[in-house]
Amino acid sequence: MKRKMIAMAVSLVAFSGVAGAFDLGKALEDRVKQELEKKTQPAQTTEPAPADSTATKKIDTRQLGMTLLTGYSVEEEVRIGRQVAGNMLGAVPLVRDDKLQNYVNLVGNWVALQSGRSDISWHFGVLDTEDINAFAAPGGYIFVTKGLYRRLNNEAELAGVLAHEIAHVTQKHHLKVLRQSSVIGALGQAASKKAAGSDPVVQNLIGNGAEIMARGLDKNAEYEADRIGMVYAARSGYEPWGLPSVLQDLAGLPAKDSRTGLLYKTHPHPAERLAALGEAVDGRLDAVGGKDAASRFYRLK
Amino acid sequence: MKTFLIPAAVLALCAATASAWAASGTVLRAEKLYSQPAATSKVTASVAKGASVEILAKQGGWLRVKSGSSTGWIRLLSVRAGTGGLGGTGVGDVVGAATTKSDPSRVVAVAGLRGLNEEDLKQAKFNEAELARMEALTVTPAQARSFAAQSGLAVARVPDLPKPQAAQPASTWGTN
Incomplete structure (x- = not known):
């Protein structure tokens, strides 16, 4: 029972970010501090770190919760994301159309x-492949393929x-996968490296190339x-039916289209996704209006 | 098998060029058909899960469909386009084909296009120049806000959607 209570308190703090309001909040904060100090100290140091080191001071309570949840600080998250994104771009370059890329960055950043995540800067890119897919790497690196865009x-x-x-980024889905399959603090020793x-x-940590994006x-x-x-x-003012409409379109594609091979390897079939969304949405969005902004939609050349 | 390939390719071409809504679909859950694209309008018929429909038009979160002799509006999320059936766990040809390991000898190259595969990503080497290009394309929050304002996009209050019941663990959380 006691263990259950602690677990409840931990999840409460992790999700609400109001550590100070709970008895266990302080204990939790200390625990996270320990965790962070462990990571920011060089491995060979045996002396305990000063409790008020700047590395622990600048991290806010919400981030404390998230760090506990995934084991990675924002800095580490961005480092992981950069590496995945750089590898992804090694497999497929960006479409050479700056107007397109700017447009996608404007829409993406608005959404x-x-x-609720303003602690990272968001980057969006259209990949030059006819494959139909989209990818998210930690730290806010997001890709959509030309095949899907068209x-x-x-x-x-x-x-x-x-x-x-x-x-995927705000829920730290990929980080949670990494967290499960790797050693905490593996990144700590080079945390300040800016290369x-x-x-x-x-x-x-992430294996070969950008294979983490293919694992699903x-x-x-x-x-x-x-x-x-x-x-x-x-919430961004768009009609909410954009994503389901895309899923409808994909559901109508032939099953063995080679452009959707990787998409279906890493995602449930669109029909299953529509059914799951249908259960969750039901009539809840009936009163939501929103725009489709079709008139300014950027068409591929 | 070979006779199947040509219609598949033709279908893909049609979907890419013409309206995607002259298509058949399957009802994903027991539903009502309405006289208008609104749940407040008159119910004209009921359709069973798994029923086939012809999709005639789309408007917002609604599809106008024909089911047998009835025509009416149904929620967009209650229908899947395409002929793959329900798409439940392992049910239906499309889902089976899509989720089982692909057999390279059976891969259909639609219009000569090849998709990305796992090996492409695994072999990928870090491309510093391309990443710098991507990072240089970044826009500021202020630019994004001004872009949104240009077409009248305004922040709307929309509550979170509930998690599915099955995934919710039985706990005291729900009661307080």
């Missing part, structure tokens, strides 16, 4: 502003696709990103 009919659909990926190039410590997440993580994505898009 990301409604996601199937979109309006800005609300683009917003819906990007919102699904943004939700533009490939990061061998992070590469060691738990089905429930995808359903969750669909639900949250619809809500983010709606």
Whole structure:
């Protein structure tokens, strides 16, 4: 029973970010501090770190909760994301159309502003491949393929696709997978390193190339990103039906289309996603209006 | 098998060029058909889970469908487009084909296009220049806000959607 109570308190703090309001809040904070200090200290140091080191001071309570949840600080998250994104771009470059890329960044950043995560800067890119897919790397690096983009009919659909990926980042889905399969603090020793190039410590953590993007997440993580994505898009003033409309379109594609091979390897079939969304949404969004912003939708050349 | 390939390719071409809504679909849950695209309008018929419908039009969160002799509006999320059936766990040809390991000898190259595969991503080498390009394209929150305002996009209050019942562990949380 006691263990259950502690678990409840921990999740409460982690999700609400009001550590100070609970008896266990202080204990939890200390625990996280220990965790962070362990990571910011060089491995060979045996002396305890000063409790008021600047590394622990600048982290706010919400971040404390999230660090406990995934084991990674924001800095580490961004390092992981940069490495995954750099590898992804090694597999496929960006479409050479700056107007397109700027447009997608504007839509993406507008939706990301409604996601509640302002501690990272968000980057969006259209990949030059006819494959139909979209990817999210930790730290706010988000990709949509040209193959998927050309199937979109309006800005609300683009917003819906990007919102699904943004939700993967805010829910830290990939970080949770890494957390489960790796050693806490593996990144700590080089945490302050600011290098533009490939990061061998992070590469060691994420495996080969960008394979983490091909492994896929738990089905429930995808359903969750669909639900949250619809809500983010709606909060951004778009009609909420963009993402479901894209799923409808994909559901109508032939099953063995080689452009959707990787998508279906890493996601439930669109029909299953529509059914799951249908259960969650029912009539709840009936009163939500919103725009599709179709008239300014950027068409591929 | 070969006779199947040509219609599949034709279908893909049609979907890409013409309206996607001259298509057949399958009802994903027991539903009502309404006379208008609104749940407050008159119910014209009921459709069973698994029923086939013809999708005639789309408007917001609604599809206008024909089911047998009835025509009416149904919620967008209660229908899947395409002929793959319900798409439940392992039910239906499309889902089976999509989720089982792909057999390279059976891969259909639609219009000569090839998708990304796991090996492509695994072999990928860090591209510093391309990442710098991506990071340089970043826009500021202020630019995003101004962009949204240009087409009248305004922040709306929309509550979170509930998690599915089955995934919710039985706990004292729900009662307080």
